[in-house]
Amino acid sequence: MSKSVRKPLSSRLPDLPHHLRENGSAFVQTERPKWRGRKPKSEFETGFGMFYHAALLSGVLSSKTEDLFLDYYLSKPDGMFYIYDKPLNKPPIVFASRSASRYLAAIEVLSRYGRAKDKLAFVIDWLTANQDENGQWNFGEKAKDGIYFPLSDRWDKTARLADSTYRVSKVFSALSLSQPEDA
Numbered sequence: 297m298s299k300s301v302r303k304p305l306s307s308r309l310p311d312l313p314h315h316l317r318e319n320g321s322a323f324v325q326t327e328r329p330k331w332r333g334r335k336p337k338s339e340f341e342t343g344f345g346m347f348y349h350a351a352l353l354s355g356v357l358s359s360k361t362e363d364l365f366l367d368y369y370l371s372k373p374d375g376m377f378y379i380y381d382k383p384l385n386k387p388p389i390v391f392a393s394r395s396a397s398r399y400l401a402a403i404e405v406l407s408r409y410g411r412a413k414d415k416l417a418f419v420i421d422w423l424t425a426n427q428d429e430n431g432q433w434n435f436g437e438k439a440k441d442g443i444y445f446p447l448s449d450r451w452d453k454t455a456r457l458a459d460s461t462y463r464v465s466k467v468f469s470a471l472s473l474s475q476p477e478d479a
Contacts, residue, residue, distance in 0.1 A: 344378030346370065347405065354408040366415045369406060376402040387419060391426040392436030397444050400435075401464060407470035416471060423464050433460040 349367060357365055369376060370385040380395075380402040382388075388396045403419050406412055427433055434457050439445045447462060448455035 330443070345372050345374075347379050347402075350376060350402075350405045354405075357409075359411065362409050362411045363415075366406060366409060366411055369402075370415060376405065379405070385418070387422040392434055392439070394435075394438050394441055397435045397439040397463075398443070400467065402446050404467060405461070407467050413471045419467070420471065422469065427464075431461075432457045433464045435460045435463075 313438070344369070351366065353433040361391075371382055371383070375381050375384055380398045381397075382399075384399070384402055384406070388399050390396065403416060407416060423433070434453075435445065437451070437456070439456075439460070440451050445451070445459055446455060
């Protein structure tokens with residue numbers, strides 16, 4: 297009788313998670329296999345953490361999962377794909393900027409979650425610190441990008457103040473907070 301030879305596990309399970317392969321009795325990480333079918337055009341297609349995930353899951357997750365979800369987005373080093381490419385747990389230093397406007401756009405998405413009020417308290421502090429003496433906000437001339445600004449038909453200082461203040465007020469409203477009277 298011939299003795300049956302057992303094939304190694306790696307040949308029986310070629311698609312192990314995280315590209316692990318059997319090496320004796322241990323698993324080691326090897327090169328990523330080539331894509332089958334249509335190759336992703338960029339890394340965002342293979343990962344998690346872009347705008348669509350955050351926009352579509354609001355109101356769907358359990359409280360515990362939502363808590364973890366917000367922690368994930370806030371600690372992600374490359375922010376929220378499509379909107380802001382820096383960590384969301386560190387507001388921009390310069391408020392009157394396009395970067396701050398995009399940061400606020402990512403925060404607007406996360407503010408729709410029930411657990412956001414606790415998780416985004418530092419954002420409220422940042423917004424309050426950047427409120428002017430008249431109780432308004434100004435993202436500056438460079439914030440005009442055709443996506444988030446302008447909201448008005450024009451982009452002069454009066455409209456810019458109104459548009460900026462409106463967006464910030466919406467975040468306060470989404471987090472069920474009253475807008476501060478003065479800075």
